[in-house]
Amino acid sequence: MATADKSASPRAVPMPKDAIAMLRADHRKVSALFDDFEAARSTAKKKMLVAQICEELTVHTALEEEVFYPAVKAALRDKELVPEATVEHASVKDLIAQVKDVEPDGEMYDAKVKVMSEFVKHHVKEEQNEMFPKAQKTRLDMVALRDEMLARKQALLAQAST
Numbered sequence: 001m002a003t004a005d006k007s008a009s010p011r012a013v014p015m016p017k018d019a020i021a022m023l024r025a026d027h028r029k030v031s032a033l034f035d036d037f038e039a040a041r042s043t044a045k046k047k048m049l050v051a052q053i054c055e056e057l058t059v060h061t062a063l064e065e066e067v068f069y070p071a072v073k074a075a076l077r078d079k080e081l082v083p084e085a086t087v088e089h090a091s092v093k094d095l096i097a098q099v100k101d102v103e104p105d106g107e108m109y110d111a112k113v114k115v116m117s118e119f120v121k122h123h124v125k126e127e128q129n130e131m132f133p134k135a136q137k138t139r140l141d142m143v144a145l146r147d148e149m150l151a152r153k154q155a156l157l158a159q160a161s162t
């Protein structure tokens, strides 16, 4: 039975085939973290998950804004999708600033994470249903963009851990 590349070990980080596969993988990862947060009961667990969510989203939004969006905007001569996504990112970043390094202290904290997850869900839907399919029809070199994003990601993660 052909199971394609789903057989890859979940612990290994397989090289995404192109920029869109890379961004989709980020989306899946962060959605799973939000699900874990919903199920989490202890403050320690919530805090750990939020730290991961904030790091993932900070890197993801930077990669999109610095590398992917400018390329897509130019290729599509877009005046709508990229500006909207950028505004959505600003809302997410605002919420990140409100929960990052804050003790999970009850319903307002949980509400902020919940609203953040809803913004992210909306953002993922718009990208995956609209922006990515349009970008895929252009002549953009998605492999080169992946490489550019991978390099930027490494730099950002190295910066974050110092």
Ligand SMILES: [Fe+2]
Residues within 6 Å of the ligand: 023, 027, 060, 064, 123, 124, 127
């Ligand atoms: Fe995204």
